[in-house]
Amino acid sequence: MKVAQIAPLAESVPPKFYGGSERIVSYLTEELVGQGHDVTLFASGDSVTRARLVPCSDIALRLNPAVKEHLPHQLVMLEEVGRRAHEFDVLHFHIDLLHFPLIRDFADRTVTTLHGRLDLPDLHRVYETFPDIPLVSISNNQRRPMPPVNWRGTVYHGLPIDILPFTEKPKGHYLAFLGRISPEKRPDRAIDIAARAGMPLKIAAKVDEVDTAYWEKVIEPMVKSHPNVEFVGEINEPQKADFLGNAGALLFPIDWAEPFGLVMIEAMACGTPVIAFRCGSVPEVIDEGVSGILVDSVLEAAENVERVLILDRGKVRAAFERRFTADRMARDYMDIYRQLSGTGSKAAPLPRANDQPFDRKVVA
Secondary structure (H helix, E strand, C coil): EEEEEEEECCCCCCCCCCCCHHHHHHHHHHHHHHHCCCCEECCCCCCCCCCCEEEECCCHHHHHCCCCCCCHHHHHHHHHHHHHHHHEEEEEEECCCCHHHHHHHHHHEEECCCCCCCCCCCHHHHHHHCCCEEECCCCCHHHHHCCCCEEEEEEECCCCCCCCCCCCCCCCCCEEEEEEEEECCCHHHHHHHHHCCCCCCEEEEEHHHHHHHHHHHHHHHHEEECCCCHHHCCHHHHHHHHHHCCEEEEEEEECCCCCCCCCHHHHHCCCCCCCEEEECCCCHHECCCCCCEEECCCHHHHHHHHHHHHHCCCHHHHHHHCCEEEEHHHHCCCCHHCCCCCCCCCCCEEEECCCCCCCHHCCC
């Protein structure tokens, strides 16, 4: 099957640092190639893939200081996708909803995975306007705020089975927090839990510009006032195996309707159990008492630290291998691709006013 994967341009595929959506696009793309499919990836030019890469910017937009506004670059990419849409059996979008008005003529050969939150009130009218676009959720809970739309399935994220090694005996006696410094991720809860439990806490996280004030006014003072807390900063993929694998447990103390929570299955791949707040997708991802403990308060989390530390790490890893591998994810998506009504019936090329070969320099 000829498949196009259309990735966000903010980060490379895979991302150099933080970037959950781009990481999943990479895992899916490489797995589909490994399963024998003809895959084309529309992404930033610094992406690394075994698929055929169509570079839609020189580098990831977040890493390019010359880029002030992402939207123009995304629109140029979508023009190229539309120009070449007839080449593919299926086009798989990972860019939220920007492409909806542009795919009307071939929507029956598309699927759009919604990677973000869907509980923002402004989104409701958009999905009411485009009820027929084929959509995929990344958890069942993610669907709750949505009006009636064309859901084609729920596909949980998956990781390559060998990307994060199993650590049977962690070297560090610490709790880990990995993600973003943002109010909904609640790093303040993580600090409080570690303090109450008398455990060291290591925080590996990025600070987006939009969250700088929250970091400076709330979290940084907490870090400085708790000697048991170490702020590691943003880490890359090779560092993640050591950071998660040597932790006694991962803290996932979120305060929002998390659509999936990739870091939970990354920890599970290392054999590291999770203490997670019962929000959003969390009950779908964590097998209670096997891969982690579900809680509803900081006090309950702190009281369960000793319990989570003695969970069988082999069973944590087994839960990952059973439910959250890239192989399973790719096969789930292939089932969805095959069920699309337009799959196998390529359309004629759409006319374009500027039907010229794509030049990535225009989005550099």
